[in-house]
Amino acid sequence: MRRFNKIFTFLVFLFLYIPMILLVVSSFNQGTDMAVWKGFTFSQYGELFRDRSLLRLLGNSVLVAILSSLIATILGTMAALGIHAMRGRMRRIVLGVTNIPLTNPEIVTGVALALLFAFAGTMLKINSILGFWTLLIAHVTFNLPYVILSVMPKLVQMDPDLAEAAQDLGCTPFQAFTKVVIHEILPGIVSGALMAFTMSLDDFVISYFVTGSDFVTLPVEIYNYTKKPIQPKIYALFALMFGVILLLMVAMNLLQLRDLKRRRTKLTQRREPSR
């Protein structure tokens, strides 16, 4: 039975990761035909890094991902603090409203944002409003709930007396946050920021609707590629992106694990006096 479990688990993982493995393998293939293995090479990677326009698109994606996750992290943390200070029904309502965009179909969010920007463009008399700024605003919008949801649990776990103790010892409420509270909720802030970064980096659906031709991100451009045969250097690019995001995820998990351990030692400490 146990053996069967192992085999089954292995099959599930194989099934999940076969596409990625194929992609990575293809990125090292000499030939252009995916189905035929013609020998190992780095040349696809070489070509990728010689392709200026592709690198510029990657740069665009990374720029938007960094800026939007940064802004979303700041705003999201502030929002989480505000929600945490609420009580009772108000708090439940606001948390619920925060969660809705997570389950909302991306395409609906994308079209809705595009409509909003078109409306704003008409009001402000700007001809082509879609571009970098609208893209950034859209990314911040869909990143916010992820940050709020990862910061909230840290605030709930935190000893509520800590902020009061800081004020009691002479902190203004703002200092109490920067000197004490932020240290307690930092793991939540970091994992929220990482999540926002990866969500933003690979977003296609929403980006497609809210950006114009003068600022295009990588996923949007790759969509255009699918209309013609894919160049093998794209495989190399995807393999790299997969690698980076994998690293980020591993880092995030390690961070959470460390936090969990720290909390556990704290718990045993607390129990000690009642022995």
Added chain:
Amino acid sequence: MAKELIRLTNLTMTFEDGETILKGINLYINDHEFLTLLGPSGCGKTTTLRMIGGFLTPTSGEILFDGQRINELPPHKRKINTVFQRYALFPHLDVYDNIAFGLRLAKLSEREIDERVMEMLDIVSLKGFENRKVTSLSGGQQQRVAIARALVNRPKVLLLDEPLGALDLRLRKDMQNELKRIQQAMGITFIYVTHDQEEALTMSDTIVVMDKGHIQQIGRPEDIYNEPKNAFVADFIGESNILDGIMRQDLLVEFFGRQFPCIDKGFARDEPVDVVIRPEDIDIVPADDGHLCGTVTAITFKGVHYDIIVDFKGFKWLIQSTDYQEVGSYIGIRLNPEDIHVMKKSEYSGMFGDYSSYSAEYDEIAEGGEDEE
């Protein structure tokens, strides 16, 4: 004459959910005083403390500090520091940095900070713990760090919210003495919140007994114990048998159909009263010599003494004595005038002081810590 430091006038607090926790508190607190707010969960003692600390703004009434109204003054501008119930030490800082926290905010020189932190570590007997993580300390040690962190700022007043609640009995006794010593050595006003009557009696200069948002009695520990104002105070502080009586005249009270000389006066003629008799004041004598006679229904060994339950005409008394009495034996008791304390009738009359439902576990129930939010 001690100088008045804090005055609370007509303080009330109604929370957003409409619950009124404080219903008009009037109290003054002297400089260098050790004052304890004592009462059961939900009596308003923690609310009062949080108002003095600046964490709550009263709905009405005034808080005066050195004659200045401080109702709306935020906590960081008050010369008051707090020791929190669960210590609230900063987990990301070590012992030294926790204690130095307030001094750094006050922008003292590192040399002076170092001097004062070291001095405090010495006072709370934690020398050599400077670089330890606070999460690696035991409960008692964390408690000391919390006290040091507050006292190092040399506040005029230290607020303590059930600071010993999480410690075991032995450690609690040690810390009681320690706190009293520190308070006397540093000459700081302590305002201490607890639901533990023994703790209050041991440490305080003044005890304020609270219940249901009202102050029930203010006084020195001896006065509170010996001259409780009503049945609530008599029952909450120590053990009491509380009986219905009639004040026949000054110095003469009647209960159980018999008149007893007492030392209380100032009541109306034939006024119904509550009579308090402490279990340890009662002398057991042979039935023939007794003022009252009854049957022993239960006896429990308590270490120093026995808890003996005696049935007097259907009303059960608790008597504490070092002598063993057989269950079922018929005994007499004698009461001296100073053993009898007469109180005016109050809303609490008839609610306390009857041991008919006595259970040997009453101590353990009372020990079980109550959390107050």
